[in-house]
Amino acid sequence: MYIQRHLEDQVKEASAFYPVVMVCGQRQVGKSTMLYHIKETERRYVTLDDGNARRLAEKDPALFFETYGYPLLIDEFQRVPSILLEMKKLVDQRTLDGEKCNGMYWLTSSQKFKMMRDVSESLAGRIAVFDLSGLSAAELDGRRVQAFHPSIENLRDRARHNCPKNIHEIYERIFRGGMPKLVAEDLDRERFYNDYINTYLERDIKELAQVGKLGEFYDFLVFMAARTSMELKYNEIANAIGISAPTAKAWVSILERSGVIFVLRPYYNNITSRLVKTPKMYFMDTGLAAYLCRWPSAETLEKGAMDGAFFETYVVSEIVKSYYNTGKRPELYYYRDIDGKEIDLLFVEGDQVYPMEIKKAKAPEHADRHFEVLRKLKLNVQPGVILCMADEMLPYNRSAWYFPVTAV
DSSP: OOOOOTTHHHHHHHHTTOSEEEEEOOTTSSHHHHHHHHSOTTOEEEETTSHHHHHHHHHOHHHHHHHHOSSEEEETGGGSTTHHHHHHHHHHHHHHTTOOOTTOEEEEESSTTTTHHHHHHHHTTTEEEEEOOSOOHHHHHTOOOOOOOOSHHHHHHHHTTOOOOOHHHHHHHHHHOOOHHHHHSOOOHHHHHHHHHHHIIIIIIHHHSOOSOHHHHHHHHHHHHTTTTEEOOHHHHHHHHTOOHHHHHHHHHHHHHTTSEEEEOBOOOTTOSOBOOOOEEEESOHHHHHHHTTOOOHHHHHHSTTHHHHHHHHHHHHHHHHHHTTTOOOOEEEEEBTTOOEEEEEEEETTEEEEEEEOSSSSOSSTTTTGGGGGGGTOEEOOEEEEESOSSOEEEETTEEEEEGGGO
16 A cells, blocks of 8 residues: 655656755665655666676666666665766756756655765756655644644644544554555564665675774664663763764764654754754654664553653654655754753754753643743744644643644
8 A cells, every 4th residue: 555655746846947856865765665756657777786787887878878878766765876977978968959858857865865965966956955854743644735834823724733642543554664565565573674774784894984883883873772862962872882982973874864863953043052062853754763672562662761762763754754755954953051951842944942841741830941041042042842642733821832843
């Protein structure tokens, strides 16, 4: 069963204006399935996971493109990055000949940021790049595509399309995760994630960087999953795994580039030196994180020591997905100062700052207690948002609102 993806229209619109469209994201999030589902009848498909196609692309890229022609969908193109130069040559030649070249090539890459330097150098101005993550709550609920914006007007509009769920249903979704194949088919969850991790370690990690022992990298993955929604402290990671701090930093970069985690940068300005500069990290698929942490069921996760961390991870990842699915980059940060005052999320738009707190409770008290600290930084602070298990959007006070996470 195919579940419609919010990014479909963005890709089709971009294909009408750009010669090349690329969709990046971690393995199994449905990149090639989505593109294959929406492609035109005449667009051919080739995957560079296929040894013969890969060998041809490596040895003779000109013959590769002669063989497959265009319009063409190239799956896992990062396996042979050298084809970008030949692709550029073909696009430019058609442009010089006065022929239409929009939509010539669609690409997928499961190495999210690794290829960006090559892409920017080879195809600057000729390519539209999109990120795709696992299924969002909005896609699963059949809600419309809409980037999350914390202004009151936008929240009210979003709340009208709310699909209420109780806390147990939320944790069932957290535990299951958003991998399309796992959600749409009756697959064994344990087997799926075991195969996923083996494929990720054996294929992507070896391609992305020289990782000495894959066993150590697996230990690192588990350690990171157990610290989702927490600050990234490279020395702490290094000491726990038995690697150097520079290696820990490089491995975190691998997870970020391959779309496994989202790194939330701290808000910082030059007005004060009292702000913490350490980023935080969130797994983009809560099901994968729960599997790595060996939580046996949604019920034990909901009642366990990491319930709050997974709830926060779920909400942040849903907000990030809402931006990816509209082809935008999220302007999200978090706030923490040396006094320990923290705000889970800051949405920054121009000179306006929207503070947001994430709470598992239905009507959390004092969740806005640190919002006031932003005014001391002389920021243009907008009404705050408390993302929680509320049934509907309600004012908490004159400067903050409860907002249901089921409408995110």
